[in-house]
Amino acid sequence: MQRLFLVGFMGCGKSSFGRRLAARLGWEFVDTDAEVERRAGMSVAEIFAVHGEERFRELEREVVDELCVTDGALSRQIVALGGGTVCRQGVMERLNGAGTTVYLRMPPSRLVRRMSAAGRARRPKIAGMDDAELRAFIENALPEREKWYKKANFVVECGGASDGSVLRMLLQHIDNQNIK
Ligand code: S3P
Numbered sequence: 001m002q003r004l005f006l007v008g009f010m011g012c013g014k015s016s017f018g019r020r021l022a023a024r025l026g027w028e029f030v031d032t033d034a035e036v037e038r039r040a041g042m043s044v045a046e047i048f049a050v051h052g053e054e055r056f057r058e059l060e061r062e063v064v065d066e067l068c069v070t071d072g073a074l075s076r077q078i079v080a081l082g083g084g085t086v087c088r089q090g091v092m093e094r095l096n097g098a099g100t101t102v103y104l105r106m107p108p109s110r111l112v113r114r115m116s117a118a119g120r121a122r123r124p125k126i127a128g129m130d131d132a133e134l135r136a137f138i139e140n141a142l143p144e145r146e147k148w149y150k151k152a153n154f155v156v157e158c159g160g161a162s163d164g165s166v167l168r169m170l171l172q173h174i175d176n177q178n179i180k
Helices: 014-025 032-040 044-051 053-069 091-098 108-114 117-121 131-149 163-176
Strands: 003-007 028-031 077-080 100-105 154-157
Touching: 003 014, 003 091, 014 028, 014 077, 014 163, 028 032, 032 044, 032 053, 032 077, 044 053, 053 091, 091 100, 100 131, 100 163, 108 131, 154 163
Parallel strands: 003 077, 003 100, 028 077, 100 154
Antiparallel strands: none
């Protein structure tokens, strides 16, 4: 299967690692948030503000549905999923059937450090939060969300690993699984 799905909490680097990985492998890079924005013709923050979260979740579902029916044999893709996309019955199972899933697991302190004020502002669920508020939000949401993330085929423990080593771990997984 030539498709890798990256899942995990907001800020863990699904898009940035995904883009670097795709560039390294010469594969296509797909970001579900960007795909939702393209279809709606507005940013994620605007979708939440104008139509509400439920509409955003519907658009996410449509994007996932289409990704999963595309013929995997033809698509060499790295797909970065939004942090909440997989936190619903059946989504991880669908992704596991359509490719290889990897959970980028990162401690709350590092997630907080990785999300700048601008990065928070474009994510409506955490917009305007200071470090303490964001940390409390993550510590509250992560245990529930990990129930979904941990259904991934692999967990990459990012812990204190440098970005370079996380990228190497991801490449290693691709090599070991023969998904090249
Ligand atoms: C969300 C995560 C965001 C984006 C939206 C909601 C979430 O994606 O889909 O702001 O509920 O976790 P990233 O995980 O790429 O930040």
